[in-house]
Amino acid sequence: MNNNTKSGFVAIVGRPNVGKSTLLNTLLKEKIAITSPKPQTTRHRISGILTKDNYQIVFVDTPGMHKGKDLLNKRIDKVAVSTLKDVDSIIFVVDRKKGLAEEHVINYFKGLNIPVYLVINKIDLMKNKSEIDEFIISYLGSYEFAGVYPISAANDENIEFLLNDVVKSLSDGPFYYPVEMKTDQTNEKIMSEFIREKILYYTEEEVPHATAVVIESMDYNEEYKTVDVRALIIVERTSQKIILIGKNGEKIKQIGTEARLDINKKFGFKAHLELWIKVKKDWRNRPNELLRYGFDNE
Numbered sequence: 001m002n003n004n005t006k007s008g009f010v011a012i013v014g015r016p017n018v019g020k021s022t023l024l025n026t027l028l029k030e031k032i033a034i035t036s037p038k039p040q041t042t043r044h045r046i047s048g049i050l051t052k053d054n055y056q057i058v059f060v061d062t063p064g065m066h067k068g069k070d071l072l073n074k075r076i077d078k079v080a081v082s083t084l085k086d087v088d089s090i091i092f093v094v095d096r097k098k099g100l101a102e103e104h105v106i107n108y109f110k111g112l113n114i115p116v117y118l119v120i121n122k123i124d125l126m127k128n129k130s131e132i133d134e135f136i137i138s139y140l141g142s143y144e145f146a147g148v149y150p151i152s153a154a155n156d157e158n159i160e161f162l163l164n165d166v167v168k169s170l171s172d173g174p175f176y177y178p179v180e181m182k183t184d185q186t187n188e189k190i191m192s193e194f195i196r197e198k199i200l201y202y203t204e205e206e207v208p209h210a211t212a213v214v215i216e217s218m219d220y221n222e223e224y225k226t227v228d229v230r231a232l233i234i235v236e237r238t239s240q241k242i243i244l245i246g247k248n249g250e251k252i253k254q255i256g257t258e259a260r261l262d263i264n265k266k267f268g269f270k271a272h273l274e275l276w277i278k279v280k281k282d283w284r285n286r287p288n289e290l291l292r293y294g295f296d297n298e
């Protein structure tokens with residue numbers, strides 16, 4: 001490490017489903033945040049750490065901000081907002097022209113006095129340059145952005161322009177984390193998120209958002225390079241449990257198999273995964289249950 005280092009915290013914010021977690025994974029060139037085509041995949045604050053010779057950026061991937069009604073959604077919004085007060089700059093990700101939802105997020109930038117980079121994501125889905133220009137124009141005038149970056153997070157397109165500018169706005173200072181560290185999430189958290197990602201992928205309608213996953217135990221065997229994981233999947237109703245189990249238990253088996261493969265790849269251990277499903281009525285509106293599943297007032 002040299003003595004002229006720069007470092008800082010950068011929040012990635014935006015509406016649900018715009019591609020924040022995909023961008024984080026692309027910036028880090030590693031999967032640390034789960035993604036899915038369903039809105040509101042990310043529920044917690046996740047840090048991804050990018051360290052190069054002379055700089056370290058701690059990216060904070062926030063849950064998608066929107067005006068939700070239940071207690072869980074209110075907490076998620078609160079997490080995102082409190083994050084903004086603690087960072088050096090903000091990457092604001094959008095995937096459509098400005099509407100009320102985007103206004104809702106932009107309102108939180110006012111008075112912060114830090115650079116906000118406007119990222120127009122998913123340009124691979126746009127027809128031509130004039131469509132991209134229309135997007136940009138819809139945002140001009142609503143806030144003085146430090147820069148505008150049309151990108152494709154999924155295809156790793158134009159990311160370097162954004163990264164270069166983010167690096168320029170870092171302050172001189174020491175690194176916050178050891179150089180080899182890529183995330184501040186615990187192994188339990190990463191595993192439970194891998195399981196939740198498969199649930200999001202394989203279920204529809206109300207099931208994905210009525211689900212929480214908790215790792216109950218995790219036993220490593222260093223000699224044989226194996227890990228026994230026991231995970232609890234919480235749902236709100238018996239009908240949701242039945243959907244998750246699937247015909248002849250096929251759905252839960254598929255979820256378990258795919259999550260296990262992700263865990264093997266990430267940790268280099270051979271995982272044995274035991275999944276249990278439990279019904280907890282209305283857990284998303286019960287403060288004690290939220291605490292138990294890791295949704296504290298972080």
Ligand SMILES: Nc1nc2c(ncn2[C@@H]2O[C@H](COP(=O)(O)OP(=O)(O)OP(=O)(O)O)[C@@H](O)[C@H]2O)c(=O)[nH]1
Binds near residue numbers: 018020035041062122
């Ligand atoms: N075509 C295309 N799809 C993308 C791109 N970036 C992300 N996506 C897709 O958009 C969906 C949402 O991506 P996420 O990264 O989970 O979005 P998010 O903003 O983190 O979502 P929340 O966790 O709900 O806040 C996924 O299906 C991604 O594959 C992109 O550049 N192009």
